[in-house]
Amino acid sequence: MPKRYSPDKKDINTEEKIKIAARSVFHKKGFVATRTRDIALEAGINLALLNYYFRSKEKLFDIIMAETLHTFVASLISVLNDESTSLQHKVEAFTKAYIEMLIREPEIPIFIMSEMHHHPDKLLARLNAKALLFESAFAKQYVQEFEKKNIAAMPMLQFLMNILGLTVFPFVASPLLKKIGNLSGNEFNALMKERIKRIPEWISLIMNPDAHP
Amino acid sequence: MPKRYSPDKKDINTEEKIKIAARSVFHKKGFVATRTRDIALEAGINLALLNYYFRSKEKLFDIIMAETLHTFVASLISVLNDESTSLQHKVEAFTKAYIEMLIREPEIPIFIMSEMHHHPDKLLARLNAKALLFESAFAKQYVQEFEKKNIAAMPMLQFLMNILGLTVFPFVASPLLKKIGNLSGNEFNALMKERIKRIPEWISLIMNPDAHP
DNA sequence: AATGCATTTAATCGAATGATTAAAATAGTT
DNA sequence: AACTATTTTAATCATTCGATTAAATGCATT
Structure with a gap:
């Protein structure tokens, strides 16, 4: 500049x-x-x-990547740190915000994941990923709810894998899924909108403390 | 040659x-x-x-990709087409086979997904992805169990997204997850082995026909 | 050993690509 | 209008990379 x-x-x-x-x-x-x-x-x-x-190409890329990463985690941060909402509500808000963002920008997950695999140190050096999750209002609630036996015992990282897997993975695998289901872009998006409603239900079922032995 | x-x-x-x-x-x-x-x-x-x-580089790549795709779907096919096992057992067998394969070759998912995004036509032209799922013994059982109200109503593609999201996604996001959880490769793999047991349980909960209104 | 084909090697080619340069064009200030 | 700094352009450079070539080496059959 x-x-x-x-x-x-x-x-x-x-x-x-x-x-x-x-x-x-x-x-x-x-x-x-x-x-x-x-x-x-x-x-x-x-x-x-x-x-x-x-x-240089690389400096330009670094700027774009920083902005893209911000897009990817910004909606997450605001959801995780809202003290006023319940755990259940956070799951709903996250799923909705994320899937809507991914419908607008469906290449972001594969872009970030791909670059992260090939240059993990460069991309993760700045990101304080640990604090992002474990020092959030969400984390406190998660521990509290577990102690009150309102949710099943599950390491927070497993929970994160589940919710990210359910929301983000379809966008990573979209070419394969579209082929298997013979879906147009619009039909694929319709399925994703359906998941906005379903994923919180599924998460509830998984986290139900009475369902586990 | x-x-x-x-x-x-x-x-x-x-x-x-x-x-x-x-x-x-x-x-x-x-x-x-x-x-x-x-x-x-x-x-x-x-x-x-x-x-x-x-x-050429490309011809060599095509050979490697064909073999890799085969690795990726071979274990899936054998599970899906075993007439003798229950739906529940198929989920267990799939999860175990897939996660064990992914622990051995953790770069496969991001490799395939990445190339698929950049050249969907080339990679998916040969793969009869639709028949793979919808003409399997698994598909017949899935429809039967639904008609008998033994599982909840869910499009098969949503089911596929769920089980693939839960099993494969952690390997796609592994650099991020390792950073967030401060995990070594071995610790990450231990979490994945834990998921071999948990994912079938979670799928059962999600598919429970009585849990849905 | 001589022959003939397959394999391996070192050297090199041509195209593609990120980057630079010097000159030209543009626009603000006086 | 004259001056000055900024922006834009066309041309070019140096390097990298996939691929090829021609010569050298290896090896089995005769």
């Missing part, structure tokens, strides 16, 4: 155009498969402007 | 060495990120031998 001689709308526009194009192409193809020329073409700008505004 | 002047152990060894190395590198880095030189180095062979035996 070069120093500006004066605030200028065109500068902001070009920079923003590049970011929008970069986000789209990176999300679709991942870091290694995207060419800076793809981004320049999509943005309708000269190739050199990418390096002029962002120095 | 050039015609052989005579059956020769060294030939087979070189070809096999390349395939083993290719499988390892492709699984770890995906198609675009792996260089043929990586494979040659890992196999301890001259770079040109890769093209000599397999013509």
